[in-house]
Amino acid sequence: MARTVKTTCPYCGVGCGVLATRQPDGAVSVKGDPDHPANFGRLCSKGSALAETLSLDDRLLHPEINGARASWDEALDLVAARFSDAIAEHGPDSVAFYVSGQILTEDYYVANKLMKGFIGSANIDTNSRLCMASSVAGHRRAFGSDTVPGTYEDLEQADLVILTGSNLAWCHPVLFQRLEAAKAANPALRIVTIDPRRTATSALADLHLGLAPDTDVALFNGLLSYLSENGYLDEGYISRHTNGFEEALGAAGACDISRISEETGLSRQDIARFFDLAARTEKMVTVYSQGVNQSVTGTDKVNAILNVHLATGRIGRAGMGPFSVTGQPNAMGGREVGGLANMLAAHMALEDPAHRSLVQSFWQSPRIADRPGLKAVEMFRAVREGKIKALWIMATNPVDSLPDADGVAEALKLCPFVVVSDVTRAADTMDYAHVALPGAAWGEKDGTVTNSERRISRQRRFLELPGEARPDWWALSEVARRLGYADAFAYNGSAAIFREHAQLSAIGNGGTRDFDIGAMADLSAGAYEELPPFQWPARAGQSLHDSRFFARGGFFTPDRKARFIAVTPIELRKRERKYPFVLNTGRIRDQWHTMTRTGKTARLTSHIAEPFAEIHPEDAAALGLRDASLVEVKSSYGAVIVRAQISDRGNKGTVFVPMHWTDQFSSKGRVDAVVAPETDPHSGQPGSKFTPVSLKAVPARWYGFAVMEQKPELRGIDYWAIAPVANGFRLEFAGLEAADFTDLAGRLAGGTLAGAEITSFRDDASSTCRMAYWQDGKLRAALFFAREPVEVSRAWASGLLRLEAETPASRLRVLAGRPAADMPDNGALVCACYQIGANQILNAARGGACTTEAIGQLLKAGTNCGSCRSEIRGLIETVLTEEKTNDGIAKAG
Structure with missing residues (x-):
């Protein structure tokens, strides 16, 4: 009998509810949960394709030591021994955990408790440092707490929605769909996008502001001054609920639109229109994401936005407020349990002795970390310098996702002991593991996640754990037991961990801290299993009511007043003659992080199947670059070779490269190897949107495209990018030297096509060669070579594998590279x-x-x-x- 389980999507921070149905034969289907208040049944393309990513072909199913299979006891004994030895010889700060917004809150809680409360170091950080640390720092500076004030409903109730540094349409599609529906229902709703690129989100906008990179502070400071000079301040809110306004206004300076235009690169007319819209529209929401956070001035950008909302009292009321949307499914859960190196559990402050004492007493731990640990970029720098002797990486892929990624790889190569907990072998970081631990994947995990609007939802198991895979909290608890802390980590399931987490949130709180889910402190295992989505705070003895914060003040600073933060624009880094362009990185629509999940399904790779560089037409012309040719993007840290995509979506002098490709999917597409490891001084978040780079045409002598049943051997190919298609793979490739196409085709096809019938076409004058391999009357591979980028209908060719074609004429059609009249080409x-x-x-x-x-x-x-x-x-x-x-x-x- 089919069984349907309510769970939560494992992708972005929207936190969509999912109905996963498992059939008696093991087949799984997914659809949106119509009852979940985040998505009301909607799913994006990635969520819709979840069932297609559940294959075990790449799974790590057993513990390994130095690449050889081991038992859990052997692996965990070794982990505990090596961590214990490092601590005994070099102190607690010689070890570190690097975890992820992909793990569940219960996993996060145990990791944080073990490191900060029992090992006694704060050297635990997370890949969430890369996406929302600046928002955390900005919130804490202004509000005294890491509080997101509003809810998703505010986007639907607003009359003006400002989307700054947020390609909501591609990065948070379901939330974008809610906004799109709100605009259709309310024609008066105005949308402004602020982004150096005109993205898919900009298509919905009434006004797009394509500002120069890292000039957000100048724009929002100008808006603050405009509001003041034209009488649009909420003087009552400012006087009753805030401090520091005059200092912030003084730092912003006079509203000189000509100066702001010069600083931001925006026209005076567009600036004036934006300022007027923001001034006259009371119900205003400012949604911001990575374009704000991923900057060396990210925290100041956040506070410039918060200053505007505080100055107008547009916060915590329906349709009003600043809104940080997170990139990962449990970035918020990690923040709640203190998963960042500078935070303590339950939104308590690591720097506060009273908070440290409270947490240590509750945990009954022998020690408590009393100073911030190493943030992500610092952590891997310390690994490289030999200061970290043992490192545990959990559910993340830093060899691809951290800036200066080649430096990260070098650090891991030098580290004496590296543990990697993951679900897949197909992650570049796995190559550096001394111990590999098989984690539970989505569908096998059981716990909670928190979305961008502070809504906690259950992620429930509907699949059995394959092989010897185990939840991350279990592996952490087992290591804690071996370190001598068995009593403190004697959990019998995720429900017990969640109860403890809820209890800690309420201890000594009484409304003095924002995060409180004390109402869940006595939750039974059965009630935990049935727990519906809920927003915090959920204080014991209080009914859930309006979940917005700060409409009537009540901030979490010592005097309960918000703090305006005086911020000034930094002088933009000058572009060197050697590196005259600015690199911007980000997501594309159908891919996720480093593609360990989304890269498994042809549905998601067929939209964009290879890495690219989006380059302005004038820059491309000056460099002699043509569309679909190859380009090298290079910084002082590293280089990638990707496909050139000529587009005027970005400003002249800028280049955009997506973040997803790894050594598993391309020859040289790891763009974070190019990104500078420069960080925001307040948050430690890297500036992934601004790296000076050079661009250079790559002189390919020939190009190729292929579809093949078997994954080809790619060693020796200068450029390649591979993606799954129905019944096989598609391959883009190119060479810098002349090649014998017949020999190359045979090598790519390998021994699997020995004895196959070959249909071929060759034109030496144009260096064109096309070959199709047939076995048992079916197409097994087709390869197309040319001097220029191959002109073949990719969408059509990707569906050809196993095509039956008996006659020579029907086989020759394959070599044409496009369908005949009776086989319509659906196009890209x-x-x-x-x-x-x-x-x-x-x-x-x-x-x-x-x-x-x-x-x-x-x-x-x-x-x-x-x-x-x-x-x-x-x-x-x-x-x-x-x-x-x-x-x-x-x-x-």
Whole structure:
């Protein structure tokens, strides 16, 4: 009998509810949970494809020591011994944990408790440092606590939504869909996007501000001054509930729109329009994400935004407030338990002796960390310098995701002892593990996560643990037991950990701290199993009510007043002659982090299948770069070679490269090897949106494209990018030296196609060669070579494997590189949810479906997560432009 379990999506911080149904034969299907208040049944393309990522082909299923299978006892004994030896010889600060927003709150809690309360060091940090540490620091400076004041409903109740440094359409698609629906329901709602690039989100905007990188402080300081000079301040709120306003206003300076225009690169007209909208619209929400946080001035950017909301009293009321949206499913849960190196559990302050005493007493621990530990970039620098002797990495891939990634790899190579807990072998970091521990994956885990609006949801198990995989909290507890702390870590399940976490949140609180879920402190195992999503605070003895913060003050500073923070724009780093461009990194629509999950499904790789550099047309022309040629992006730290994508979406002098590709999927696409390890001085968050780089055309002698049933051997290929397709793989590749295409095809095909029938076409004059391999009457591989980037319909070719073609004529059609008239080409994938291509949408628009709604009714495209709607609009505009041009020609004739 089929069994359906309510759980939570493991991707972004929206925290969507999921219904996972497992059939008696083991097949799993997923759909959105209509009852979950984060998504009301909606899922994005990644969430919709979750069932396709559950394969075990790449799973780490047993503990390993130095690459050899070991028992759990052997592995854990060794971990405990090496950590114990390092602590005894070099002190507690010689060991470290580097964990992740991918683990559950219960895992996070145990890791933090073991490191800070029993080992006695604060050397535990998380990959969440890379995405929201500046927001944490800004909140704590202004509010006295890391409090997100608002809720998702505020986006639907606002009359002005400012999206700054947030490509909501691609990075938080379900939240974007809620905003899109709100705009349709309320035509008065205005949307402003602030981003150096015109992203998919900008298509919904009434105003796009393409400011120069890292000039946000100048813009929001200017807005603060404009509000003051034109009488739009809430003087009562400022006097009753805040301190430091005059200092912040003085630092902002006069509202000189010409100066602000010069600093930001924006037109005076656009600045004036933005300031007027923000001044006249009371119900205003400012949503910000990585474009704000991932900066060496990220904390100041956050406080410049918070200053505006505090100055107008637009905080904590319906449709009003600053809103940080997180990148990971449990970035917020990690913050709640003190998963950052400078925080204590339950939103308590590591620097506060009273808080340290309270936590130590509650844990009954022998010691408590009394100073901040090493933040992520500092931690791996310390590893490289030999200061960290033992490191435990859990559910994250720092060899690909941290800046100066080659330096991180070198650090791990030098580290005396590295433990990696993960679900997959296919992570570049796994190559550096002395001990590899098999963790539980999504579908096997059991615990809680917290989304961006402070909503705690259950992630429930619906699959059995495969092999010897175990939850992370269990492995941590077992090591704690071996270190002599058995009584403090005698958990019998995640419910017991959650109860302890809830109890600690209420101890000594009484409303003096924001985070309090004391109402859950006595939750039974059964009640925990059935726990519905809820927002904190959930204080014992109090009914859940309006969950917004700060409408009537009540901040968590000593005097309960918010603090305005005086911030000034920094002088932008000058671009060196050697590195004249600015590199910006970020996500694409259908991929997630380093692709260890999303890279397993053809549905998600078919939208964008290889790494690219988005380059302004004027820059490309000056460099001699053509669309689809190869380009080297290089900094003083490292280089990548990726496909050139010529586009005016970004400003001249900037280049955008996505963050996802690793050595598992491309030859040289690890863009974080290029990113500078410069960090914000307050938050320690790296500035992943601004690295000076050079661009150089890569002189490829030839290009290739292939679809193959078997994964090819890629050693010796100068450039390659691989992705799954139905029944096999697709491969983009290129070479810097002349090659014998017949020999190269044979080497790529390998021994699996020995004896295959080969259909081929060759034109030496144009250096064109095409070969198709057939066995048992079915296509097993097709390879296309050319002097220029190969002109083949990728979407069509990716569906050819196992095609039956008996006649020579039908086989030759494959070599044509595009379908015959009786085999329509759907075009490049646009809608991943329903697998709808660009040509299908263009044809529908030419047939009269000239709105996104009409396309949705006809093809379903854009009706699920909605993240493809901006692309659909662009295609419709193409058709409408064609029709206007044709009409003009007809009238002229």
